[in-house]
Amino acid sequence: MTQQAANLPNVLYLSYDGMTDPLGQSQVLPYLCGLSRHGYRFTLISFEKQDRFAQFRTTIEQICAQHQITWLPLPYTKKPPVLSTIYDLLKLQRTITRLHHNNPFNLVHCRSYPMSLIGLYLKRKFAIGFIFDMRGFWADERVDGNIWNLKNPMYNLIYRFFKNKEKQFLETADYTISLTHRAAAEIRSWRHLNQKNVRLEVIPCCVDLELFNPDTITQQQKEQLCRQLNIEPEKQFVLSYLGSLGTWYMTNEMMQFFKTLKTVIPNAVFLLITPDAPDTVRSVAQKNGIQAQDLRITFKPRHQVPAALSLSRYSVFFIKPAYSKMSSSPTKQGEIMAMGIPVICNAHVGDTDAIVQQYESGICIENFTPEAYLRAAKTMAETAISPQTANHIRAGAMACFSLQNGVEQYLKVYQKVIPETPKPPAHE
Known part of the structure; x- marks a missing residue:
């Protein structure tokens, strides 16, 4: 020394x-x-x-x-x-x-x-x-x-x-x-x-804003991923989920939400970027009435996650709103926002809803009901995410999670x- x-x-x-x-x-x-x-x-x-x-x-x-x-x-x-x-x-x-x-x-x-x-x-x-x-x-x-x-x-x-x-x-x-x-x-x-x-x-x-930066994702990367995952970005509406499923993350409720989204946006597909076994994910989806052809399941090492996430129009995460979760700060919220992607999440989890409201960074549902899902799905269908909106969401991540x-x-x-x-x- x-x-x-x-x-x-x-x-x-x-x-x-x-x-x-x-x-x-x-x-x-x-x-x-x-x-x-x-x-x-x-x-x-x-x-x-x-x-x-x-x-x-x-x-x-x-x-x-x-x-x-x-x-x-x-x-x-x-x-x-x-x-x-x-x-x-x-x-x-x-x-x-x-x-x-x-x-x-x-x-x-x-x-x-x-x-x-x-x-x-x-x-x-x-x-x-x-x-x-x-x-x-x-x-x-x-x-x-x-x-x-x-x-x-x-x-x-x-x-x-x-x-x-x-x-x-x-x-x-x-x-x-x-x-x-x-x-x-x-x-x-x-x-x-x-x-x-x-x-x-x-x-x-915190979030690594250099890694989760949409400006570093090339069009070639996106096109290659779309081919790998059988996604047609011009024709399909991509809802994504990032991370492991289960425990705190409400997999059935997220599947039910996607099922509702399909009734409003028939060309929607659900992209799950997860380390969980694909067969397990498909089984849960099937139990919730979702067809395998509407799922895109992949696992990416951390440095490739931003490129996969960049294919999303929205990204969803529902977390069990238990008493202890008022102290939770989901890292994925910052990572999604850093990519300029709006979130669809639930209230009563840490500061999640306050952040969504403050930075206009998505939709926050109050409860897990068909009516709440339908309202959110209709808002998603009616809202176009412009480059200015994406930049505004990323600026929120820089202010909150840097x-x-x-x-x-x-x-x-x-x-x-x-x-x-x-x-x-x-x-x-």
């Missing part, structure tokens, strides 16, 4: 998500790379799944090396439930205690609840800065997503444990990061909190927690 690097604020970033996972590459590393340019020295500890680690380890090592980030990957333990997480946390605590003894940290930045157990420990034991990057109401998400059944005494106990810890995280952290304004307002309404001790900043999920804005917001938080503003290092 150079003398210059040794003088920089020492930040420990903890993520239970792996950096070799897509989420780590899109929602963790871009921020850390940006912040490292502002004079922070990062030690990044993440938990990696064996197969992905073997496949993408070198890629992540190169990214970290370029930005002077020390990456210490630990193996993720999957089974048995609960005990595996406890084992991983004990392993992490031992590692961090040793690291802090050798080279004390100024700040610990914890992504989500399990990692914040360690952040709380470090804050109380060593009095270092602590950022609780909550990412959502994690314990409530486990219940709403049917992962924890509260009728099971063990899961009921774990839920109550984390709700108690949630209060401690919020009151003890130097700053809490919420993905949405709606979740921040909910936290501010909680009477069981000592609100004087709660400092909140809202930073939504990585640069996100890095600047995190930088302000870091500077409040570690007041001495560091001098940016000279990156090669």
